[in-house]
Amino acid sequence: MLNALRYFWKEQPLALSAFLLAMAFLVFFGARFVLHFIYFHDPVHRNQALEPWMSPKYVGMSYQLPPEIIREVMQLDRFEGKRVTIKKVAEGLDISLEELERRVRNAQSKVKILRDQRGRKIFAPTQPHSRDGGR
Numbered sequence: 001m002l003n004a005l006r007y008f009w010k011e012q013p014l015a016l017s018a019f020l021l022a023m024a025f026l027v028f029f030g031a032r033f034v035l036h037f038i039y040f041h042d043p044v045h046r047n048q049a050l051e052p053w054m055s056p057k058y059v060g061m062s063y064q065l066p067p068e069i070i071r072e073v074m075q076l077d078r079f080e081g082k083r084v085t086i087k088k089v090a091e092g093l094d095i096s097l098e099e100l101e102r103r104v105r106n107a108q109s110k111v112k113i114l115r116d117q118r119g120r121k122i123f124a125p126t127q128p129h130s131r132d133g134g135r
Helices: 002-011 013-040 056-063 067-073 086-093 097-117
Strands: none
Touching (some): 002 013, 013 056, 056 067, 067 097, 086 097
16 A cells, blocks of 8 residues: 555655545544534533523534524624624623523524424424533
8 A cells, every 4th residue: 555655646746645635624524523413412512501601603503593593693793703702792782691591592492383383303302401511
């Protein structure tokens, strides 16, 4: 195999470099996808109580809400182009984290009803998780 690599490096260095770069991207993004898939399919990471450090994307993935719904509920248009945390969103809306969580859960209920009406399977657990991880 090393002989084949030496041959290709000698004869086609550009093609081999492009292939190795493509393989590196495949491994990186494949591993990233698998890790996110495993993380958000663990019931502990679903419907988590909102924490100040969370991002809107994290909340959307935890509550299985589409980005459009998260954008609407959190009114993210006012934060356009900024990396924002849930704490900053709550401060920008002049509400508490608990109120923001209530709004997110209400949106989740509405989305679940719409999905049920359309016959799509819902993966969300029925019980929310506490901030201390259920201990």
